Amino acid sequence: MKTPKRLEPLVVEGLIDSVIxxxxxxxxxxxxxxxxxxxxxxxxxxxxxxxxxxxxxxxxTDGRNVKNSRRIKAMEKSSRYGRxxxxxxxxxxxxxxxCHLGSAGVRVPKFYNFFTGVLxxxxxxxxxxxxxxxxxxxxxxxxxxxxxxxxxxxxxxxxLCAGIIHGDLSQYNVLVDxxxxxxxxxxxxxxxxxxxxxxxxxxxxxxxxxxxxxRFAPKLADTDFAxxxxxxxQSGQLNDTTSLTGQMTQHEKPVNVNEVLKIIDAVLKKxxxxxxxxxxxxxxxxxxx
Numbered sequence: 001m002k003t004p005k006r007l008e009p010l011v012v013e014g015l016i017d018s019v020i021x022x023x024x025x026x027x028x029x030x031x032x033x034x035x036x037x038x039x040x041x042x043x044x045x046x047x048x049x050x051x052x053x054x055x056x057x058x059x060x061t062d063g064r065n066v067k068n069s070r071r072i073k074a075m076e077k078s079s080r081y082g083r084x085x086x087x088x089x090x091x092x093x094x095x096x097x098x099c100h101l102g103s104a105g106v107r108v109p110k111f112y113n114f115f116t117g118v119l120x121x122x123x124x125x126x127x128x129x130x131x132x133x134x135x136x137x138x139x140x141x142x143x144x145x146x147x148x149x150x151x152x153x154x155x156x157x158x159x160l161c162a163g164i165i166h167g168d169l170s171q172y173n174v175l176v177d178x179x180x181x182x183x184x185x186x187x188x189x190x191x192x193x194x195x196x197x198x199x200x201x202x203x204x205x206x207x208x209x210x211x212x213x214x215r216f217a218p219k220l221a222d223t224d225f226a227x228x229x230x231x232x233x234q235s236g237q238l239n240d241t242t243s244l245t246g247q248m249t250q251h252e253k254p255v256n257v258n259e260v261l262k263i264i265d266a267v268l269k270k271x272x273x274x275x276x277x278x279x280x281x282x283x284x285x286x287x288x289x
Contacts, residue, residue, distance in 0.1 A: 006045045007032065009116045016043060016120070023131060028187065033123060033131070041112060044119040046091050046187075090187050091117060097164065097186035104162040105240070106155055107182045127178040135181065135212070136171040145216035151180050152209055153225050156202070158240050160233055165190050165198055169205035171212040192233070199230050224248050 003011055003019050010016045020033040023042070032043045091114070098111040098121065110122035124132040140148065152174065159166065166189055173185040192198045203226040214221040223246030231248070232238035 004030075004032070004045070006116075006118060007034070007043060010043070010118055010120075013115065015113055015115055016041075019043070026185070028185070034120075036112075036120070040123050042109065042121050042123045044121065046117050046119070091119070093189060094119060094185075094187040097189045101159060101162060101164060101183075101186075104158055106158050106162070107180070108186070109182065109184060124175045124177050124182050124184075126176070132175040132177045132182070134172060135174040135176055138176060140213075140216045142217045145213045146220070148176070148181055149209065149213040149217070149220055152183075153206070153229075153244065154240070155181070155183060156206060157229060157238065157242065157244075160192055160202065160229065161238060161240055163192050165192050165195070165202045166205050167201045170208040174209075202226060202230060220246075 001019055001021055007016065007019055011018075016034040016036050018035045020035060020040070023031045023033050025031075029047055030045045032045065034041055034043045095111055095114050098108050101108050102110060109124055111119070112122070113120040126132045135148070156166070156169070166183065166186065168185065168188050169183065173183070175182045175184055190198060190201060192202070195201070206226040206229070210220050210223060210225070225244060225246045227248045228244055228246060229238065232242060
């Protein structure tokens, strides 16, 4: 096919030799299959901000570190330079995540290069060497659904142990190769410790997957891995070997109404005494005038 304009600089630089075909056009990027010497790889071309359906809301950028103070001020003011810096930070996040999570043992595509807004990475293939399908594009047996769900829950735990939450995980950004699921699309990934919405994000990720897999294995609908995983994470007991059940026992104790009323009454009396004390001091000052 004809080389897209955004890929021409990579051809000139010798990073790719030719473009084979377009694989997909998503909400944030267009992905091409390209030839790099003897290898076939993916080229992810990020769309311009005004052409993307996925917006960089503060819920995703919250907690990210930007070391350059000039960039921080420009990004806050949303100047032309600031928007450019924000876009660069958004794209570099995916590179960082691919490298960081790959080294942590999470199944993500291998990163090769990044040039002029284009990410070069591994092409994930199926058992026959063709392009691996998305999870949403295959029909699963009950056994496969249970196995893939278990595998992805483990991957989510490994990500969280590495301090990362995907933030937009679903059946649409998981590929399936001969070894199982591979997680893709990471520019919106968040820092678990630094993002105030981390808990709700990981719950959404897990619920998305559980709801999908429960179509094939209905018993998964009764699980609550999100609450269990986050509880273990907060208490410092989560690691990649932690045994999970997907079940959480609610410990509910009856409320002692009389005790609550006593506490409220004590607080009200203390407040009334303080108000009387303030009034007495005010009257005393007036009498001295």
